[in-house]
Amino acid sequence: MMRSVEIVEVGPRDGLQSEPGVLPTAAKIEFIERLIAAGVRRVEVTSFVNPKRVPQMADAEQVLAGLERREGVHYVGLVLNRKGLDRALAAGCNEVGMAVVASDTFNRRNQGVGTDESIDAWLEIAKAAREAGVRAQVTVSAAFGCPFEGEMPVARVVDVARRCAEAGPFEIALADTIGVGVPAQVTELVTAVRAAIPATTRLRAHFHNTRNTGLANAYAAVQAGVTTLDASAGGIGGCPFAPAATGNIPTEDLVYMLGRSGIETGIDLDALIATGKWLQETLGRPVPGMLVKAGNFPRLMAPPAA
Numbered sequence: 348m349m350r351s352v353e354i355v356e357v358g359p360r361d362g363l364q365s366e367p368g369v370l371p372t373a374a375k376i377e378f379i380e381r382l383i384a385a386g387v388r389r390v391e392v393t394s395f396v397n398p399k400r401v402p403q404m405a406d407a408e409q410v411l412a413g414l415e416r417r418e419g420v421h422y423v424g425l426v427l428n429r430k431g432l433d434r435a436l437a438a439g440c441n442e443v444g445m446a447v448v449a450s451d452t453f454n455r456r457n458q459g460v461g462t463d464e465s466i467d468a469w470l471e472i473a474k475a476a477r478e479a480g481v482r483a484q485v486t487v488s489a490a491f492g493c494p495f496e497g498e499m500p501v502a503r504v505v506d507v508a509r510r511c512a513e514a515g516p517f518e519i520a521l522a523d524t525i526g527v528g529v530p531a532q533v534t535e536l537v538t539a540v541r542a543a544i545p546a547t548t549r550l551r552a553h554f555h556n557t558r559n560t561g562l563a564n565a566y567a568a569v570q571a572g573v574t575t576l577d578a579s580a581g582g583i584g585g586c587p588f589a590p591a592a593t594g595n596i597p598t599e600d601l602v603y604m605l606g607r608s609g610i611e612t613g614i615d616l617d618a619l620i621a622t623g624k625w626l627q628e629t630l631g632r633p634v635p636g637m638l639v640k641a642g643n644f645p646r647l648m649a650p651p652a653a
């Protein structure tokens with residue numbers, strides 16, 4: 348089992364996207380800077396999608412322009428087509444992520460085209476990103492189940508991942524977009540996809556805690572060979588198909604679980620908890636994450652005076 352795991356903080360994009368109110372650009376920038384100061388080295392900072400469809404991300408360019416660039420940090424922009432890629436490159440993202448939904452119906456609902464067309468778009472994006480000298484990765488979404496098609500056959504997910512791998516990305520991710528997965532399924536799917544894509548392609552996993560299985564899934568993923576996990580500060584993020592649900596797996600809770608299991612993340616947990624508290628105050632409501640409430644492993648209390 349791995350002794351270190353890389354974490355991609357997705358709070359500023361996946362997390363904020365389902366927030367009812369649009370957060371001011373300055374607050375988004377402070378959020379990202381706090382995460383980086385805590386030791387996060389990959390942040391999904393925004394998405395370059397139609398601002399009419401996702402008003403929360405309408406300030407993508409301004410967020411990028413307001414960030415102080417630091418050496419060794421990857422500022423990831425999510426893109427869904429060539430137009431988005433061009434915007435992300437112009438804004439100065441040094442990594443782009445694309446999403447292809449394993450379920451054709453979900454892909455049509457989300458992106459207006461079928462899975463096959465999105466794979467074609469990804470192959471073009473990967474090529475253009477490489478030519479621009481920017482690394483690109485792809486996420487296979489709804490890999491653990493779909494609200495329109497139900498169960499996702501392992502063979503289908505493996506096929507989509509294998510076709511995406513033809514672009515030669517440095518990394519492919521499997522996402523439980525609607526938070527239905529369980530650890531045994533994670534083990535099966537990660538093992539099957541790992542065997543189907545080149546050994547040089549890294550595997551990342553993305554879990555939502557919609558049904559409270561997120562951290563268990565994350566641990567199973569690491570045991571099965573995943574080297575990178577997505578998480579969001581405070582566990583914000585929600586689920587578009589389960590309105591009352593909690594969000595992504597909370598970064599603080601994940602760093603705690605991994606750290607006390609002897610798996611390094613390079614992130615300062617106390618600084619991360621402070622960021623979760625700041626986020627809670629900024630959003631004006633409690634966040635789902637548990638460490639923001641419970642705190643780090645307790646400091647020993649002085650024994651009562653005799």
Ligand code: ZN
Pocket residue numbers: 361522524553555595
């Ligand atoms: Zn997500």
